[in-house]
Amino acid sequence: MLIETETTPNPATLKFLPGRTVMEAGTRDFADPEEAEASPLADALFGLGDVTGVFFGSDFISVTAAPGTDWTVLRPEVLATLLDHYSGGMPLFKPSAGNGIAVPPEEDELPLDDPADEEIVEQIKELIDTRVRPAVAGDGGDIVYRGFQRGVVYLRMQGACAGCPSSTATLKMGIEQLLKHYVPEVTEVRAAGA
Numbered sequence: 349m350l351i352e353t354e355t356t357p358n359p360a361t362l363k364f365l366p367g368r369t370v371m372e373a374g375t376r377d378f379a380d381p382e383e384a385e386a387s388p389l390a391d392a393l394f395g396l397g398d399v400t401g402v403f404f405g406s407d408f409i410s411v412t413a414a415p416g417t418d419w420t421v422l423r424p425e426v427l428a429t430l431l432d433h434y435s436g437g438m439p440l441f442k443p444s445a446g447n448g449i450a451v452p453p454e455e456d457e458l459p460l461d462d463p464a465d466e467e468i469v470e471q472i473k474e475l476i477d478t479r480v481r482p483a484v485a486g487d488g489g490d491i492v493y494r495g496f497q498r499g500v501v502y503l504r505m506q507g508a509c510a511g512c513p514s515s516t517a518t519l520k521m522g523i524e525q526l527l528k529h530y531v532p533e534v535t536e537v538r539a540a541g542a
Contacts (some may be wrong), residue, residue: 351430356508357487361398361401361412362419363488363508364426366434371404375490377506387441389433396425403507404440410488410507461496469487469496471505471531476503480523484509492522499535501527 352365362456376387379401384390390402399422401412411426436438461469473493484491489509494502503519504510524537 349431349434351427353427354488356410357514358412358488358508360415360417361410361488361508362423362426364409364411364430365407366409366430369407369436370409370440375406375506376404377490377510381511385442388438389429389440392429392433393426396422396429398422399426401507401510404490405485405490405507408485408488412508412510465496465533467529468533472496472501472527472534475530476523477526479526484518485506494540496534499533501534501537502540503537504540 350367352367354363354365356363376390378384378387378394380388381391381394384394384402387404389409390404393399393402393409398399398414398417399411400414401410401411403412409430411420411422412523417512443493475492476493480491484505487508489505489507491509492506494504496502499531503523509518519539524534527534527537
């Protein structure tokens with residue numbers, strides 16, 4: 349089995365492509381070892397010690413390393429863990445993990461969408477799904493819609509995009525400009541917490 353590795357715009361994150369489907373639907377972001385307990389693979393990756401984030405996309409796994417970690421040492425360990433997982437035919441999630449599709453936690457106080465904005469929200473979500481998410485996935489991450497209120501769109505970056513030095517520029521120069529162009533009611537895009 350050949351697992352390809354790609355760099356991402358986030359120097360702390362590498363994208364691993366096992367050449368097969370990782371997630372049948374949705375994505376899953378693991379920000380700490382406790383969350384990773386739902387997945388034998390994520391748990392094993394965090395067990396390497398220098399891993400601070402794991403993200404499952406449709407056909408890739410993004411791994412984020414702790415500051416100061418030498419990828420020349422960690423990369424072969426991650427590859428060995430992935431090879432062991434896939435060659436052993438292990439499940440991606442433990443049975444009690446609900447197929448592993450995460451509903452973003454509602455810990456932060458984000459505005460609820462106004463029912464009067466339903467049509468605008470649908471336009472925003474469609475643009476995100478068709479134009480933004482494929483590009484962000486190409487960089488080893490994902491973006492999640494979190495809300496719209498008074499012209500402001502709230503989005504959460506995941507995977508390689510979370511904590512990426514260029515994520516603010518991506519939100520402001522890329523996504524914000526795209527949404528403003530197609531949805532005149534959008535005045536700003538802001539990052540939302542986890």
